Amino acid sequence: xxxVPKDPDFDARVRASFARQTAMTSLGIEIAExxxxxxxxxxxYAPAYTQQHGFIHAGIIATALDSACGYAAFSLMPDxxxxxxxxxxTNLIAPAAGDVFLxxxxxxxxxxTISVCDAKAFAVQAGRxxxxxxxxGTLMAVFGREAITH
Amino acid sequence: xxxVPKDPDFDARVRASFARQTAMTSLGIEIAExxxxxxxxxxxYAPAYTQQHGFIHAGIIATALDSACGYAAFSLMPDxxxxxxxxxxTNLIAPAAGDVFLxxxxxxxxxxTISVCDAKAFAVQAGRxxxxxxxxGTLMAVFGREAITH
Amino acid sequence: xxxVPKDPDFDARVRASFARQTAMTSLGIEIAExxxxxxxxxxxYAPAYTQQHGFIHAGIIATALDSACGYAAFSLMPDxxxxxxxxxxTNLIAPAAGDVFLxxxxxxxxxxTISVCDAKAFAVQAGRxxxxxxxxGTLMAVFGREAITH
Amino acid sequence: xxxVPKDPDFDARVRASFARQTAMTSLGIEIAExxxxxxxxxxxYAPAYTQQHGFIHAGIIATALDSACGYAAFSLMPDxxxxxxxxxxTNLIAPAAGDVFLxxxxxxxxxxTISVCDAKAFAVQAGRxxxxxxxxGTLMAVFGREAITH
Numbered sequence: 185x186x187x188v189p190k191d192p193d194f195d196a197r198v199r200a201s202f203a204r205q206t207a208m209t210s211l212g213i214e215i216a217e218x219x220x221x222x223x224x225x226x227x228x229y230a231p232a233y234t235q236q237h238g239f240i241h242a243g244i245i246a247t248a249l250d251s252a253c254g255y256a257a258f259s260l261m262p263d264x265x266x267x268x269x270x271x272x273x274t275n276l277i278a279p280a281a282g283d284v285f286l287x288x289x290x291x292x293x294x295x296x297t298i299s300v301c302d303a304k305a306f307a308v309q310a311g312r313x314x315x316x317x318x319x320x321g322t323l324m325a326v327f328g329r330e331a332i333t334h
Numbered sequence: 335x336x337x338v339p340k341d342p343d344f345d346a347r348v349r350a351s352f353a354r355q356t357a358m359t360s361l362g363i364e365i366a367e368x369x370x371x372x373x374x375x376x377x378x379y380a381p382a383y384t385q386q387h388g389f390i391h392a393g394i395i396a397t398a399l400d401s402a403c404g405y406a407a408f409s410l411m412p413d414x415x416x417x418x419x420x421x422x423x424t425n426l427i428a429p430a431a432g433d434v435f436l437x438x439x440x441x442x443x444x445x446x447t448i449s450v451c452d453a454k455a456f457a458v459q460a461g462r463x464x465x466x467x468x469x470x471g472t473l474m475a476v477f478g479r480e481a482i483t484h
Numbered sequence: 485x486x487x488v489p490k491d492p493d494f495d496a497r498v499r500a501s502f503a504r505q506t507a508m509t510s511l512g513i514e515i516a517e518x519x520x521x522x523x524x525x526x527x528x529y530a531p532a533y534t535q536q537h538g539f540i541h542a543g544i545i546a547t548a549l550d551s552a553c554g555y556a557a558f559s560l561m562p563d564x565x566x567x568x569x570x571x572x573x574t575n576l577i578a579p580a581a582g583d584v585f586l587x588x589x590x591x592x593x594x595x596x597t598i599s600v601c602d603a604k605a606f607a608v609q610a611g612r613x614x615x616x617x618x619x620x621g622t623l624m625a626v627f628g629r630e631a632i633t634h
Numbered sequence: 635x636x637x638v639p640k641d642p643d644f645d646a647r648v649r650a651s652f653a654r655q656t657a658m659t660s661l662g663i664e665i666a667e668x669x670x671x672x673x674x675x676x677x678x679y680a681p682a683y684t685q686q687h688g689f690i691h692a693g694i695i696a697t698a699l700d701s702a703c704g705y706a707a708f709s710l711m712p713d714x715x716x717x718x719x720x721x722x723x724t725n726l727i728a729p730a731a732g733d734v735f736l737x738x739x740x741x742x743x744x745x746x747t748i749s750v751c752d753a754k755a756f757a758v759q760a761g762r763x764x765x766x767x768x769x770x771g772t773l774m775a776v777f778g779r780e781a782i783t784h
Contacts, residue, residue, distance in 0.1 A: 207391035210382040232360040235401075241357035242419045243400045247393025251385075269392045270598060271622055273423035273573055273723045275750050275770060277743045292768060293727045297597065298570060298624065300725050300768070318742060318750070320725060320770055322571055322622065324598065420748060421772055423573045423723055425600050425620060427593045442618060443577045447747065448720060448774065450575050450618070468592060468600070470575060470620055472721055472772065474748065507691035510682040532660040535701075541657035542719045543697020550693040551685075569692045573723035 187221035187294060191263040194220060198255050201267075205251060213248050213287075215255075221291040223256045229283055240280035245287075245305050245317050249274060252289035253301035253321035260294045265325040270298070272321040280316050282307030289319075299323045337371035337444060341413040344370060348405050355401060363398050363437075365405075371441040373406045379433050390430035395437075395455050395467050399424060402439035403451035403471030410444045415475040420448070422471035430466050432457030439469075449473045487521035487594060491563040494520060498555050501567075505551060513548050513587075515555075521591040523556045529583055540580035545587075545605050545617050549574060552589035553601035553621030560594045565625040570598070572621040580616050582607030589619075599623045637671035637744060641713040644670060648705050651717075655701060663698050663737075665705075671741040673706045679733055690730035695737075695755050695767050699724060702739035703751035703771030710744045715775040720748070722771040730766050732757030739769075749773045 191197060195218055202208060202215060211233060217224040225248050227240075235241045250272055258267040289303035305317040341347060345368055352358060352365060361383060367374040375398050377390075385391045400422055408417040439453035455467040491497060495518055502508060502515060511533060517524040525548050527540075535541045550572055558567040589603035605617040641647060645668055652658060652665060661683060667674040675698050677690075685691045700722055708717040739753035755767040 201386045204386040205384065205391065206381060207383045207385065207394060231356060233357045234355065235357065236351045236354040237416070241355065241397055241400075242422075243393060243397025244357060246396045246400070246422075247391055250391075250393040250396070266387070269426050271423065271425040271571065271600075271620075272392070272396075273421065273770065275421040275742075275772065276419050277750060292725075293765065300571075300727055302768070315743070318752070318770060320571075320723065320768060322725065421721065421750075421770075423620065425592075425622060427600060442575075443615065450577060450721075452618070465593065468602070468620060470573065470618060470721075472575060501686045504686040505684065505691065506681060507683045507685065507694060531656060533657045534655065535657065536651045536654040537716070541655065541697055541700075542722075543693060543700045544657060546696045546700070546722075547691055547693025550691075550696070566687070569726050571723065571725040572692075572696075573721065575721040576719050 187260055187291060189220040189260055193263070194259045197263060198259050201258065202255060207247060208251060211244060211247065213251065216286065221256055221260050221294065223252050223259070223289050225252045225287040227285045240285065242276050245280055246274045246319065248287040249289065249303045249305055249317065249319040250321060252287040252303045253319060254323055256289040256291050256301050257299040257323040260291055261325045265327055268324045268326055270322040270324050272319055274317055274319040276317050278314060278316045280307055282309040284308040286313065297325055337410055337441060339370040339410055344409045347413060348409050351408065352405060357397060358401060361394060361397065363401065366436065371406055371410050371444065373402050373409065373439050375402045375437040377435045390435065392426050395430055396424045396469065398437040399439065399453045399455055399467065399469040400471060402437040402453045403469060404473055406439040406441050406451050407449040407473040410441055411475045415477055418474045418476055420472040420474050422469055424467055424469040426467050428464060428466045430457055432459040434458040436463065447475055487560055487591060489520040489560055493563070494559045497563060498559050501558065502555060507547060508551060511544060511547065513551065516586065521556055521560050521594065523552050523559070523589050525552045525587040527585045540585065542576050545580055546574045546619065548587040549589065549603045549605055549617065549619040550621060552587040552603045553619060554623055556589040556591050556601045557599040557623040560591055561625045565627055568624045568626055570622040570624050572619055574617055574619040576617050578614060578616045580607055582609040584608040586613065597625055637710055637741060639670040639710055644709045647713060648709050651708065652705060657697060658701060661694060661697065663701065666736065671706055671710050671744065673702050673709070673739050675702045675737040677735045690735065692726050695730055696722070696724045696769065698737045699739065699753045699755055699767065699769040700771060702737040702753045703769060704773055706739040706741050706751050707749040707773040710741055711775045715777055718774045718776055720772040720774050722769055724767055724769040726767050728764060728766045730757055732759040734758040736763065747775055
């Protein structure tokens with residue numbers, strides 16, 4: 185499915201908002217690809233963010249997937265909207281073992297208020313991608329004062 | 335509901351495993367309270383882990399909630415089990431604005447293989463607790479070789 | 485937590501809407517208790533709605549839990565709102581074996597647009613209640629034309 | 635992704651188990667297509683199973699999606715396994731308005747114990763398919779006595 189963005193300058197708007205997420209910088213997560221309604225984030229293996237067996241912590245994987253869902257949805261919103269995560273659900277499918285991790289999100293249903301996104305996380309090891317987690321996220325567009333207080 | 339732990343030394347076992355999660359140290363998350371089937375984690379506000387509006391990133395909140403669910407479940411498992419997160423789902427209810435955050439998890443259903451936990455995140459500001467997120471998590475006990483490869 | 489309903493006549497409004505859900509009549513689900521932000525539904529064992537082992541189908545349990553969440557949220561909405569389910573997530577904790585099933589839902593966070601509810605399903609057998617499923621649901625209040633087209 | 639079934643007779647095994655779900659017969663849900671790790675269910679519009687606005691109840695949509703996920707997973711299990719739903723999560727994307735509904739599920743990750751499936755529900759109206767709901771489901775294979783008591 186391809187989408188027509190309401191804001192032709194969505195690319196700059198998404199990147200500017202992403203750059204304000206200090207969590208992304210701290211975790212070493214960056215934008216690898218960006219389109220209207222779709223995004224790919226990238227993170228290198230980071231020993232500082234593991235669980236007890238040395239794999240990347242499920243919550244950190246979810247953090248990247250949530251940002252991916254949020255910015256996929258945000259790319260299709262009008263330029264005066266802010267985006268909030270209403271909820272997300274993630275299944276951990278395989279240990280997050282790899283040199284690099286990719287997080288691919290796309291909008292399943294864009295909406296005036298509510299958007300739904302799907303995302304998948306992949307571990308890359310020796311050039312091979314392996315699915316490690318899935319997410320479905322529900323995002324909300326908020327406007328005006330509400331966008332500031334959230 | 336109160337539970338009888340299979341491992342009388344669950345406290346030491348949980349704390350040792352938690353200490354191996356480098357993600358907890360990096361994010362400044364620590365154990366505030368620990369019982370059989372219940373745990374409270376604590377995190378101070380950390381400017382390095384925010385989203386675009388300066389609140390703690392939803393994924394970081396989920397990271398703490400996931401560890402809380404995992405260790406609540408782990409506390410009731412036998413001493414040769416490892417714990418894996420099968421999936422979790424989190425609703426973001428209010429912005430993560432506060433000086434301190436508390437994450438309270440408890441086991442809803444302990445199981446030989448599958449356990450289910452509920453958790454809630456609270457922001458503490460001026461001494462008042464406010465509910466900011468909920469999680470339901472499904473955890474799995476794994477044994478032997480499987481515990482190592484995950 | 486107790487709530488002050490925006491519509492003092494919420495009881496009649498909830499019951500009238502519930503009566504229009506033909507699914508509830510067909511499944512034999514009725515309102516056992518109703519308050520502001522909380523509801524209990526009741527269903528007898530129905531051999532016509534089982535899965536392959538003779539227990540009530542997980543989806544039928546979810547149907548009752550979804551209506552319970554929806555009407556708990558609806559009870560706190562203004563009298564010109566319609567309620568839509570945005571999403572729900574349910575954990576099946578024990579087989580739905582029993583003579584009677586109770587579905588208890590309460591609002592966790594009421595909102596102008598988005599409300600979050602928690603619900604639990606219990607099987608009653610020989611007078612003993614057993615937890616069989618949990619749900620977290622996200623509900624949306626819609627107004628005007630949007631309420632009709634949905 | 636295509637899968638090699640452990641049981642070459644999975645087709646007969648899935649259909650026999652599906653036929654024992656009285657809920658499917660009562661709701662008018664049948665198997666439209668079946669493969670290894672994938673299934674399509676079909677349901678006609680049924681006025682007896684609506685919510686308050688005359689659309690099929692979200693829980694009934696979830697019932698079909700849950701059976702679809704369950705049998706997609708079951709098709710890949712060995713012939714002595716029983717399948718249980720651990721949990722599912724569904725997003726309602728558009729009203730369930732249509733003459734016919736299709737429920738397409740496929741296995742995302744087959745596992746010895748835990749399998750994960752994705753499913754989508756479509757409303758068909760005037761020959762056009764419209765996405766109305768998504769589900770992610772977690773299923774468990776159980777063996778022996780446990781399979782009977784569940």
